[in-house]
Amino acid sequence: MAELTSWRELPPGGRVSPATAQQPHTGGWRTGVLPQVDLSACVNCLLCWLYCPDSAVKLDGTTFAGFDLDYCKGCELCAEVCPTDAISMVEEQA
Amino acid sequence: MRELLTGGEAVAHAMRQIDPDVVPVYPITPQTPIIQGFSKFVADGRAHAELVDVESEHSAMSAAIGSALAGARTITATSSQGLALMAEVVYIAAAMRAPIVMAVGNRALSGPINIHCDHSDSMLIRDSGVVQLFAENAQEAYDLMVVAPRLAEHPDVLLPVLVCLDGFTITHAAEPVELIGDDDVRHFVGDYDLPHPMLDIREPSTHGPFAMPDHYFELRRQQAAALDFVQAALPSVADAFELLSGRRLHAIEEYRLDDADRVIVALGSTAGTVKDTIDELRDEGERVGLLRVCSFRPFPAVELTAALAGVETVIVLDRADSPGGTPPLHAEVAAALYGSGCGLRGHVYGLGGRELHPEDIREIFALDHGAYIGVRGEECPA
Numbered sequence: 040m041a042e043l044t045s046w047r048e049l050p051p052g053g054r055v056s057p058a059t060a061q062q063p064h065t066g067g068w069r070t071g072v073l074p075q076v077d078l079s080a081c082v083n084c085l086l087c088w089l090y091c092p093d094s095a096v097k098l099d100g101t102t103f104a105g106f107d108l109d110y111c112k113g114c115e116l117c118a119e120v121c122p123t124d125a126i127s128m129v130e131e132q133a
Numbered sequence: 134m135r136e137l138l139t140g141g142e143a144v145a146h147a148m149r150q151i152d153p154d155v156v157p158v159y160p161i162t163p164q165t166p167i168i169q170g171f172s173k174f175v176a177d178g179r180a181h182a183e184l185v186d187v188e189s190e191h192s193a194m195s196a197a198i199g200s201a202l203a204g205a206r207t208i209t210a211t212s213s214q215g216l217a218l219m220a221e222v223v224y225i226a227a228a229m230r231a232p233i234v235m236a237v238g239n240r241a242l243s244g245p246i247n248i249h250c251d252h253s254d255s256m257l258i259r260d261s262g263v264v265q266l267f268a269e270n271a272q273e274a275y276d277l278m279v280v281a282p283r284l285a286e287h288p289d290v291l292l293p294v295l296v297c298l299d300g301f302t303i304t305h306a307a308e309p310v311e312l313i314g315d316d317d318v319r320h321f322v323g324d325y326d327l328p329h330p331m332l333d334i335r336e337p338s339t340h341g342p343f344a345m346p347d348h349y350f351e352l353r354r355q356q357a358a359a360l361d362f363v364q365a366a367l368p369s370v371a372d373a374f375e376l377l378s379g380r381r382l383h384a385i386e387e388y389r390l391d392d393a394d395r396v397i398v399a400l401g402s403t404a405g406t407v408k409d410t411i412d413e414l415r416d417e418g419e420r421v422g423l424l425r426v427c428s429f430r431p432f433p434a435v436e437l438t439a440a441l442a443g444v445e446t447v448i449v450l451d452r453a454d455s456p457g458g459t460p461p462l463h464a465e466v467a468a469a470l471y472g473s474g475c476g477l478r479g480h481v482y483g484l485g486g487r488e489l490h491p492e493d494i495r496e497i498f499a500l501d502h503g504a505y506i507g508v509r510g511e512e513c514p515a
Contacts, residue, residue, distance in 0.1 A: 043347060043348075044351075045351065046350075046351035046352070046354040046355040046358070047355070047358075049348070049351055049352060049355055050329070051230040051291050051328075051355065051359070052228060052229045052230035052231075052291070052340060052341070052352070052356075053341075053342050053344055053348065053352045054329055054338050054339065054340055054342075055338060055339040055342050056336075056338055057336065057337045057338060059339075
């Protein structure tokens with residue numbers, strides 16, 4: 040958590056600088072399910088990357104490279120949009 | 134250049150000379166001549182703004198926030214119900230520190246529905262955090278419009294500036310108005326240079342974020358400080374404007390206050406009638422004066438208290454009521470004068486365009502208690 044500043048130091052109107060969304064690890068809010076990929080079924084269409092609301096789908100250049108669990112909230116959108124059912128959701132171990 | 138112009142036309146000329154980038158607007162009486170005049174300038178190629186015909190005043194102010202923060206100089210105008218519909222977004226414009234300029238043709242709020250002047254519309258957004266400057270006549274409405282971008286865009290201010298002109302009395306009545314040269318106005322307002330425009334792709338940023346209890350209060354405090362800073366910024370902007378025009382703008386105007394024992398405090402065009410009456414009364418030996426408040430927000434309490442020091446009776450005229458409480462200008466003056474020893478009374482007058490005549494002002498000076506003025510059924514002048 041960033042240190043709380045006085046009103047004198049806050050940017051006018053509470054304007055927020057770029058890339059602060061990287062700071063909160065939204066994966067901490069995860070619902071209890073994780074995406075799991077069957078790479079043999081993946082056709083690298085990148086729909087999961089496009090749809091993920093938390094930028095939790097990693098790329099290696101233009102190739103699917105797994106999930107960034109620091110940000111995945113377990114919303115299941117990637118599994119839903121995957122055209123080849125290569126992504127499934129599994130229960131997370133406590 | 135001196136021209137015979139209505140206040141609405143004079144404001145439209147100021148807009149043409151400022152030549153803003155974006156003007157999102159919805160028509161409403163008595164603001165209409167401002168936007169009608171400005172639209173004609175755009176159609177004739179004499180102004181170059183993107184005129185956005187929005188579907189309501191709520192949308193007008195929303196569009197104005199977007200364009201002002203994106204990096205486009207933005208002006209709009211409204212009145213009465215338009216301002217009421219817009220009110221939600223006016224608060225947001227101030228909170229997002231959007232330096233929008235807006236002309237307000239003051240008109241009574243419904244109901245009953247009415248199109249004529251009082252200040253209830255402006256007072257509805259009294260606490261929104263915007264600058265509110267009240268013109269006395271068409272000339273001052275023009276002058277304040279020219280000055281408004283400089284105040285709004287000052288890096289320590291960054292707030293909407295509202296130029297309030299009495300509906301019909303100023304917006305629709307023609308007077309000789311001295312216009313400054315086009316190039317001089319453009320040079321005076323300069324380029325629109327927002328510190329962090331939203332569309333700066335080199336440094337993208339989020340504007341108007343959600344603020345939890347750990348930040349909301351600080352952002353409101355910061356906004357209050359920005360509004361207060363207008364009092365410090367006004368003299369230097371007024372200096373620059375005086376060099377250009379030969380006319381001086383003040384937060385308060387003192388009229389024949391020397392040795393005055395009774396002083397009226399008022400906003401807007403009524404001050405003109407009060408001045409004429411004071412001249413007559415002074416000729417008759419009465420020690421009367423006027424203190425006209427031009428800057429209602431921020432309220433120049435210290436200046437006002439100093440100007441009224443030693444006055445026996447201060448008489449506040451409010452053109453808006455606060456049912457069940459104290460009318461806005463009266464409350465403001467009372468707070469400023471608390472402990473000063475001045476006597477104080479207040480009068481509500483002129484609601485819904487009810488005229489205030491010189492003989493009414495004579496009666497007001499002669500009264501010894503606060504009362505509604507000019508309403509049938511009261512003992513005071515009607």
